[in-house]
Amino acid sequence: MRIQRAGAAGSRVQKLVSRTGLQPVPRPGAFGPSAASRDEASQEKLAAALDQILVGDCIDSLRGLPEASVDLVFADPPYNLQLEGGLTRPDQSEVDAVDDDWDKFASFADYDRFTRDWLTAARRAMKPDATLFVIGSYHNIFRVGAILQDLGFWILNDIVWRKANPMPNFRGRRFTNAHETLIWASRSANAKGYTFNYDALKAGNEDCQPRSDWFFPICTGAERLKDDNGRKTHPTQKPEALLARAIMAASKPGDVVLDPFFGTGTTGAVAKRLGRHFIGCERDPDYIRAARARIAAVEPLPGAAVHTPVAKRQEKRVAFASLVEAGMIAAGSELHDEKKRWRVVVRADGAVALGDIVGSIHKIGALAQGLPACNGWTFWRCVEGGKSICIDDLRARYRATAPGED
Amino acid sequence: MRIQRAGAAGSRVQKLVSRTGLQPVPRPGAFGPSAASRDEASQEKLAAALDQILVGDCIDSLRGLPEASVDLVFADPPYNLQLEGGLTRPDQSEVDAVDDDWDKFASFADYDRFTRDWLTAARRAMKPDATLFVIGSYHNIFRVGAILQDLGFWILNDIVWRKANPMPNFRGRRFTNAHETLIWASRSANAKGYTFNYDALKAGNEDCQPRSDWFFPICTGAERLKDDNGRKTHPTQKPEALLARAIMAASKPGDVVLDPFFGTGTTGAVAKRLGRHFIGCERDPDYIRAARARIAAVEPLPGAAVHTPVAKRQEKRVAFASLVEAGMIAAGSELHDEKKRWRVVVRADGAVALGDIVGSIHKIGALAQGLPACNGWTFWRCVEGGKSICIDDLRARYRATAPGED
């Protein structure tokens, strides 16, 4: 089975390499060897890299790959986080920040240059109909996206990975940074033959079209690689479920998936499991060692089982603010308890005000009764059509009318 | 009520305009009128624009506003380059040497220049601690984000508006484009005093801190403005709920909210409803007409539904010594932590003594636990009427009984 797949990939490569002559990609040496011997050399180079980790600087490694040889790129480049000073949790423990040298850049200009270089090298290695995923955060993704466009990539989607369990914002000065962004792009605007397994994705999504917002937990537990001291091997290991959705969506079994920032090899492990080939670039020996052991332990799934995994359905949690925002309860209107001993004003932000005191429906309910806790949903009522109804009924109505929310 | 709020805003503006002289914002005319007459003129200019739609090109209008005069910007800029008649011709000197389609790159350069211009003009009009929201899709948001960073804005969050009911992808060649992206940014990295109504947002969200992924339906039904023929007045009208969350999160009642691309005035309508002032820029007479009628019909919410509750960190500071002086805690008595692992003696000067070591409730609490810091108010407890109570409760009692002290 394994050998069969390798053979299938080989013939596909051959076909595409012979197409390469038609590509308007500038070649470094204009008077090099003949096209035939170039193709032969390319196949050998590709075969040598297949299912391997190329050790060293990723831009050098990418330039060493044959042109137009990979079907999909998944890249998780440094984010250029620009962290200064430490951060402690409210319990005074320290957050283990990403302070690795590989994430440090002197300026935006430096980061832009680096981004242009690796994207250019990756684009050269992509087949005409290959696509590319890049993942990032607000620190870097806007620069990556703009440079992608400048280089001629064509953005197909931006995709949001919503995290089930992000790290909270400990100082309460921003919104919790609860997502990361992926950009999915084809090599050029006129590349129309890219792979997108629409029907399989739709079938795996309760027959709903796959959306641009994905919901996964972060990588923890047994999946998270640890070193001998029990510390995480890599600071930014991505969940396999995320890679699996990207690879299942945009590649076929036997395809070659390239990861220029291989790290501990999540892309390689998932590619192997899903019956794809991988090529990884990595320079850190510790990461490489961990990745090799990890991938060696992966058993490819049987072909029939290579289906799109579906995110677990979460119990839908409704914020009171959602009901206000949806207009089901008017901002400025009043809530009361069953015996109408207390009245509170509904605020536009979804909090409620008891006199001057502002808080959640639960906190204010508890405060009013002098109790340590209170379920505001069942305690408070509002007036609708002249009748007093419990706001929990409105919550049920909201749940029924707002499908799709996790 | 309306007039009262306007008055409050006026005094706030006056205070900030007088601060403007300290701002390192470059001024176009170096030998203009005196600072005093400039301030006076600025106030007049601002008052004239308040709750108005400035008709014409938004960059001209923004440049006409006084410097450092607005508290919040919400911008929904265009991204369809072909429809943007106001764009200037491409500047060849800015074009990077890439092997790219000239026309496409020229369009990006045009769009970048337009973006730089309006962002620069908006930034000039922002108070030092003002923040800005920009909303966009993958067509433009990466360029906007990169330029924001280049201009010195400091990104606080990227926020995802997940649509409950996005337009499906009919051809099945991409993921359904089910979200748009907002960038929330402060005027500069060192602007730490921006408004973020964390407590109220948390209270409205089941007492969980607000996240960077928001979920709203798109603007449909009665909220969607239609012209006499039943066609939608504006192609990209945003839902009021989206604006409400942004405005509630990042501004206070009486603040000035600026929208450089006012369209049919969603920002103005929501700002008015939430007791904020607005300034809009728009050049299309049809949009302006629709926006004016729409805003005129808006009834502001009562103050209790929108006022900003005092955050904990903004509450009046109380010295522990004050509690001792007031006799709420006896000098010579003991404090203990919850598990009674440590005991300290209260001194008459408001310090506490752990054995021989004397220091503040915070310093001694940190020292006892071997931690770098400690909030002594929540850590230490005292005995009152035979029961152990937290000294933070005493502080609350002190605050309630000594309201006039400054």
Added chain:
DNA sequence: GTAGCGGATGAATCTCCCT
């Protein structure tokens, strides 16, 4: 065995005022 509790932790651009 298991339910419950305490501790640890995750790509984070995370305070504010006074001297």
Added chain:
DNA sequence: CAGGGAGATTCATCCGCTA
């Protein structure tokens, strides 16, 4: 304007220990 001190601030999940 830099430094120092007061004091405000967290959610979901996993793991290991105890009852």
